[in-house]
Amino acid sequence: MAPVRSTRPAAKPHILLVEDDPEISRMLTDVLSESGFIASSVGSAVDMDAFLARKTVDLIVLDIMLPGEDGLSICRRLRAASEVPIIMVTARGEDIDRIIGLEIGADDYVPKPFNSRELMARIRALLRRAQGGHTAVRSRARPLGFAGWRIDAALRQLHDPDGVRVAMTSMEFDLLLVLCRNPGRVLSREQLLELVHSGASGPIERSIDVHVSRIRQKIEPDPRDPTLIKTVRLGGYVFTPTVKEG
Missing domain, CATH: 3.40.50.2300 (Response regulator)
Structure with missing residues (x-):
């Protein structure tokens, strides 16, 4: 099945x-x-x-x-x-x-x-x-790299430092992509929902925590002590790695 x-x-x-x-x-x-x-x-x-x-x-x-x-x-x-x-x-x-x-x-x-x-x-x-949204936008999107990882918005694929593709849900992928495109910026749950959904109807803010937790399980060296996606008390989340195109 x-x-x-x-x-x-x-x-x-x-x-x-x-x-x-x-x-x-x-x-x-x-x-x-x-x-x-x-x-x-x-x-x-x-x-x-x-x-x-x-x-x-x-x-x-x-x-x-x-x-x-x-x-x-x-x-x-x-x-x-x-x-x-x-x-x-x-x-x-x-x-x-x-x-x-x-x-x-x-x-x-x-x-x-x-x-x-x-x-x-x-x-x-x-x-x-x-x-993946509009084809014209996807075609211009270049892959992003962080901490050895590679995320490709056009192909909607995430690869680990060994080049192995990591399975993600649509929401997880889009949330990680938003974080990668805003490194070092503290984003509230409300802002993350807005950026992911572009104003479209979507899940409640509390669900962001669940999706972030699932992403951490996939990309963090130690999900219990995250270093890539940090929680900002009363603020939201911040993506800490340096992000480069290509």
């Missing part, structure tokens, strides 16, 4: 809903279709695995509360096999479920009940990030 994004340049984005409530599933499928997406829906992890064995998708909208294997477990499996963007949907009131979802690799989350227009906006924003 390794869902991947469609490589057809002119194809409509294919969105997979993993939702066991038939009414919500029908409503969202209709809204997605009316919004110009290809929409498919399954009601369980078993059905999702069977679907992904046959089809490719560009983004998955994943409910947490599902029969059998729950959404958090599914998200963990998906992220281990693929970088496909994931938006989690939760009816639970506890923030801990949303934070856990982000920690295990979800790109965004939407709490129930939600406005369908907001969900469409989040889907579009996440797809734009996953595709």
Whole structure:
């Protein structure tokens, strides 16, 4: 099971809903279709695995509360096999479920009940990030290097000092890219969200901490004592390495 994004340049984005409530599933499928997406829906992890064995998708909208294997477990499996963007949907009131979802690799989350227009906006924003924004802008972007690492905005790839590619979610990549483009500058959580999303609908400020923690796990020599991305008390975060183009 390794869902991947469609490589057809002119194809409509294919969105997979993993939702066991038939009414919500029908409503969202209709809204997605009316919004110009290809929409498919399954009601369980078993059905999702069977679907992904046959089809490719560009983004998955994943409910947490599902029969059998729950959404958090599914998200963990998906992220281990693929970088496909994931938006989690939760009816639970506890923030801990949303934070856990982000920690295990979800790109965004939407709490129930939600406005369908907001969900469409989040889907579009996440797809734009996953595709790297406007092609003309990407073509002019030169790779950046820091502390032996190399981040390529055009290819949307991060390589470690040994040249090995490191898997990242769309949000993690964009957040690290923003930090690399603003070395030595203290950026608040609000500023980071604005720079990453360019004003588009996005996750709450608290989620930035989760994504920074995941980035640290991937790039810091000691994530428990970070030296590349430092926390500034009451300020936000600052990227400390020297960053060079090329």
